[in-house]
Amino acid sequence: MPLPPQVDEPLRQHGRLRTADAHLAQSVVSEVYEPHTLEPARGEALDARLNAVQNGALTLGYLAYGAGATVVLPPSEHWYHVNITLFGGSRITRGDSLCGVTSAMAGAAILVPHHTQTIEWDSDTAQFALRVPRTDLESHLESLTSTRLSGPVDFDLVVDLNSSAGRGLLRCIEFVISEWDDDGILARHGNSRRHLESLTLTNLVLAAEGPHRAILDRGAESPVPDGLRLALDYVHDHARSLPTLADLTTAAGASARTLQNQFLRHVNRTPIQYIRDVRLRGTRDDLLHPDSSTVTVTDVATSWGFYNLGRFSSLYRELYGESPSETLRRSRT
Template structure:
């Protein structure tokens, strides 16, 4: 995940919400985007607060830096989870129960819980991606993935290891979201695609964060109905154009996402998402081999099947069909 922190290329710069040296203004605007807190810079005159933020469904993603050492007191709210992904510098986070954790640039993120008061000490050079996720959304997503009722707040561990395999997956997901907005990609404009991206973000977060919820994610149903795989395959084929998520499949089949994944791997040798991608890829190829009109383009067809990053799509297509999508379309037209 390559991120530049120069003033001319900071993440989400086109979506600026705050540029100020005034402590009161900084506290007010950040509170409006996230939630009420107390901001105390060590050097009030050195403050250079900057916030760029976008909305992805119920999730708020913002790039935040204060330009000086600062302390933040965040009371319990009961409504939101906050995830501070440290991009540069460091921070020290303390929960009201005395638990403490340090985050460092591109190595850690801090998970702030809705039912705990927390304090954060920002280093002067700290810069973070700050996510705000409604409690109902994250807990509901976990419930759907695991087919389990979630009775209360999830007691995530304080620090997320971004060097782990799952942590790197979370970083890639965040970077993809950031790129779409910075480059005004189709995901930033398409409502259906935003829904899929939000689901992917929540899933990656739940997998990357440590805590007692991991037992739910890893649990598999002891009894698998013979019809489970068929139901999943039918749902994928019937809804491929809607880009169903792992949560959609879990809800449709009545088993956890983990159980469904193992069922696919044991019987088909692939995950549900890989199977869906294959269905979408074959749909694109059929459309290119038999174009509906003279005006058919690779971009239009790929986007219709949910492939919005054309560079990655072209590489994937060529690896499967030994020719580029444009070559397929050109050959179809010539014949």
């Protein structure tokens, strides 16, 4: 992992902020991550530093304030944040009562979208801050478990980075940092960034504790029926060609009624709803990782079978909290 912040900083070639001005620090960090309030400790001079990059849907950054500080993050409904403490320590409160502590290379805090969270930074604290869109993290967990989630995931507040899965998350973050710091091929090519994004999300949900563990464990104990698995594979392989229920019954070797029941039981969606979800995720992936500088929202939408662009934009905004054009614009900047 990186040396102390005064010697070497992760993502140092991607500096976004260096200031002693608390208002400027709050403004820039809010723009990169999410609106919040920042209150430096009385009598301590701020030395705020932020280096950040965008890897598809994920925002990755190194953040330090150089002073004790209190950050209050209100509910947003749109983002999860993972703060991996590299140096120093922090104290986190979620809602009215849930509290946790992180220390250097031993703990990471997970901030969820549906609660107010307060983070108190020690003066020597530096963190690797990861912002994940709610829809992307929950869609990834749904894909891993073949289970439809009904709401935000109440991850446990602190991830133990000394656990086997926690060490796996740290190794993943180290790899992502090194790719960006060294201008590696995985950081420079859109298709490769998909792998970095998927690797990061998988390690995160495996390292975190919380109610989602029951879904992961249930998936391991109760495998998806063979016919449903064949149907799911067919959807993912042929989503652009708009598969029908008849296509799925042929692929699965099962009746339409059986497939309907299995989809509802295991993924909490009808086959048609599941196909639409996969197509929407496909458009988001292509907008986050455009294969050329000239690709348009229309190009992406029609390639996934969305020909009513108004309806497509409405569905997309409802699911992802932003318009397709905003996603494409962000991926290019």
